[in-house]
Amino acid sequence: MERNFALYEHQAQYYETDQMGIIHHSNYIRWFEEARTNLLDQMGFGYDQMEKLGIIVPVLAITCTYKSMVYFNDRVYIIPKIEAFNGIRLNISYQIFDKLTSELRTTGESKHCFLDKNNRPVSLKKQQPKIYELFNDYLGVDLSK
Template identity: 80%
Template sequence: MERHFDLYEHQAQYYETDQMGIIHHSNYIRWFEEARTNLLDQMGFGYAKMEESGVIVPVLAINCIYKSMVRYNDRVYIIPKIEEFNGIRLTISYRIVDKATGELRTTGESKHCFLNKENRPFSLKKEQPKLYDLFDSYLKVDLSIPK
C-alpha cells in the first residue's frame, strides 16, 4: 500500500540563531521532534492519542550531524523516516534539506522505546497489536522532496 505524507516544512526563526547568524545547534533536536510529532499525527496516532492509550515513547538517544548551515528565514524540509521497529524499540532518521536548493543541511537519528503507564517497557505486538501493525506498515516508507 502506498503511503502519502505531507512534508514537514520549517522556516528558520530569528530567535533560533546564534551570535554568528546561523541556527544554533540545539534547535535541530527540537526540529527533529517537530517533524516526528507531525509524522505520528499523519500516521493517525500522535502523542496525545498514544498517551490516551497508555503508551509513552521516550527518547533513549539522539544524534545530529551538521552538513551545512541554516540561516535566519531559510525554509527547510525536515524529513523523518522510521528505520527500525520491532514493537519494543523504534529508530527514526531525519534529513533536513533546504527547500530552495535541495541541499542536505543536517542528518540525525533518534532512538525510542515503548513504555506503559507504569513506565515499564512492553511489546506493542502483544499488548497493542493495532498500533504495532500501524508502525510496521510505515517501516522504511521514504518521503521524497517535491521537484
C-alpha cells in the first residue's frame, strides 16, 4: 500500500546540549520516541488510541549509533521505519539526517512488544485484527521519500 507520510522534523534546543555545545547523547532516544509517536499517529493508531483499548507498548531494547554531531538550533529529520512486526513484537529503525546538508547524523533501533494492562502479551492478530492489518499494511514503508 502506498502511503505518504510527513517527515518528522526536530529543531535542536539549547537545553538539549551538553557542556561541549553538542546535543547530549540521551536526547536522541527522546527524538526516536517523538518520531515513533508521530509515525503511529500518521498510521492512524497512536498511543492514545492503544491505551484506550488497554494496550501498552513498552520498549524492550534500544540502540543508537552516533555518526556526526548535532548542534543547538540545527534542524534534523528523524525517519522511523517499521522493520519487523508479527502482531506481538514490533521493531523500528531510525535515521536522523541534517535538514540542510542531508548528512546522516544518527541511526538506531527500538524493539517493542504489545501488552495488556496486566503486562501480559497481546496478539494483535487475535485481539485487534484491524490494528494488526494496519501495521501489516505499513510494514516496510520507506518514509524517506
